[in-house]
Amino acid sequence: MVPLNHLLILGSVVFLIGILGVLIRRNIIIILMSIELILNGVNIILIAFSYYLNSIKGQIFALFIITVAVAEAALCFGLIVAFMRNKDTFDIDKMNIMKG
Amino acid sequence: MSFYSIFIYFFGILSVVLGIMVITRKNAIHSAVYLIFCILSIAGLFFLLQAEFMGVIQIIVYAGGIMVIYVFTILLIKLEVVEGLKRKWEIKFLTALIFLALSAEIIYLLLKGKVPFLPEEHGIARGTVQAVGSSLLRDYLIPFEVASLLLLVAMIGAIMLSRKKV
Numbered sequence: 001m002v003p004l005n006h007l008l009i010l011g012s013v014v015f016l017i018g019i020l021g022v023l024i025r026r027n028i029i030i031i032l033m034s035i036e037l038i039l040n041g042v043n044i045i046l047i048a049f050s051y052y053l054n055s056i057k058g059q060i061f062a063l064f065i066i067t068v069a070v071a072e073a074a075l076c077f078g079l080i081v082a083f084m085r086n087k088d089t090f091d092i093d094k095m096n097i098m099k100g
Numbered sequence: 101m102s103f104y105s106i107f108i109y110f111f112g113i114l115s116v117v118l119g120i121m122v123i124t125r126k127n128a129i130h131s132a133v134y135l136i137f138c139i140l141s142i143a144g145l146f147f148l149l150q151a152e153f154m155g156v157i158q159i160i161v162y163a164g165g166i167m168v169i170y171v172f173t174i175l176l177i178k179l180e181v182v183e184g185l186k187r188k189w190e191i192k193f194l195t196a197l198i199f200l201a202l203s204a205e206i207i208y209l210l211l212k213g214k215v216p217f218l219p220e221e222h223g224i225a226r227g228t229v230q231a232v233g234s235s236l237l238r239d240y241l242i243p244f245e246v247a248s249l250l251l252l253v254a255m256i257g258a259i260m261l262s263r264k265k266v
Contacts, residue, residue: 002108005210007149010112012206014119014142019202021123023195026187029128029174033135036166037119040142043154050227051149056235059154059227063236066161067247071254073166077173078261084177090128093187 007048015041027090028083032076039069108148115141128174136167151227 014037021034043062050058087094118138125131139162146155236244 001102002105006112007108008210010116012210013116016199016203016206017116017119017123020199023199025123027128029170030123030125030131033131033170034123036135036162037122037138040115040139040162043158044142044145047146047149047151047154050151054226056226056231059151059232060235060240062151062154063157063232064243064247066157067251070161070166071250073169074254074258075261077169078258080173080177081262090177 004048004052008045011041011043011045011048013041014038014044017041026092028080028092028095029090031092032073032080035072036069039065104148108145111141111144111148114138115145129171132167132170132174135170136163139163139167146227149227153227153229153232155227 018034018037018039018041021037022031025031025034043065046058046062046065048058050056050062083095084090115138118134118141121134122131122138125134139158143155143158143163146152146158
C-alpha cells in the first residue's frame with residue numbers, strides 16, 4: 001500500500017510545477033496550461049484524501065474544480081482571441097494597459 | 101511492493117515528468133500535447149485510487165474538452181514562439197522569492213503534518229457513478245445548481261468576448 005504522504009507530495013509537486021510555469025513563462029497559452037496543472041495538483045490531493053478517509057466528499061469537490069476549469073478555459077479562449085485582435089502577440093508582458 | 105503500488109508510483113512520476121515538459125517547451129502546441137498525456141496519467145491515478153467516475157470525467161472533460169479548446173485556440177491564431185527569459189532582474193528576483201516562499205511553506209506543512217493512517221480495507225467500489233451522483237443530488241444540490249449557473253455565465257461571457265464588435 002502507498003502511504004498517503006507520497007500522494008500528498010505528488011500533488012504538491014504538480015501544484016508547484018504549475019506555479020513555476022505561471023511565474024516564469026511569457027506565452028499566455030502556456031500560462032493557462034500551467035493553471036490547469038495547478039488545478040490538477042489540487043484534484044490529486046482531494047482524491048487521495050477521499051480514498052484514505054473513505055469518504056465521497058473529496059470527489060464531489062474535485063468535480064466542482066473540474067467545472068470551474070471548464071468555465072475558465074472557455075473564458076480564456078475568448079480573452080485570447082480579443083487580446084490577439086488588439087495586440088497581435090502572445091507575450092504577456094505586452095499586456096500592460098487596461099483600456100482596450 | 102505490489103503491482104498496485106508500482107502502478108501508482110509509475111503514474112505519479114510520469115505526471116511530474118510530463119508536467120515539467122509542459123512548462124519548459126518553447127512551442128505551445130508541444131506543451132498542449134504533453135499536457136494531454138499528463139492529464140491522462142493523472143486519470144490513471146484516479147482509477148487506481150478507486151475514483152472511477154472522476155477518472156472518466158478527467159478523460160472526457162479534460163483531455164477531450166478543455167484540451168480541444170486549447171488546441172483550437174493555438175491553431176486558429178498565428179503560431180509564434182515567444183522569447184525566453186528577457187525580463188528585468190527585479191522581476192526575476194521577485195519571481196524566485198515568491199516561488200521559494202511558497203515551496204518552503206508547502207514543504208514545512210508536509211513535514212509537520214502527521215498522516216500516519218493507511219487506507220482501510222474497502223469491500224465495495226466507492227467512486228462509482230451511483231455513489232457520486234446520489235451524494236451530488238442529495239447533499240450538494242445547491243452547489244450543483246450554482247455550478248450550472250457558472251457554466252451558463254461562462255458561455256455568455258465567451259460569446260460576448262469573442263464577438264467582432266464589442
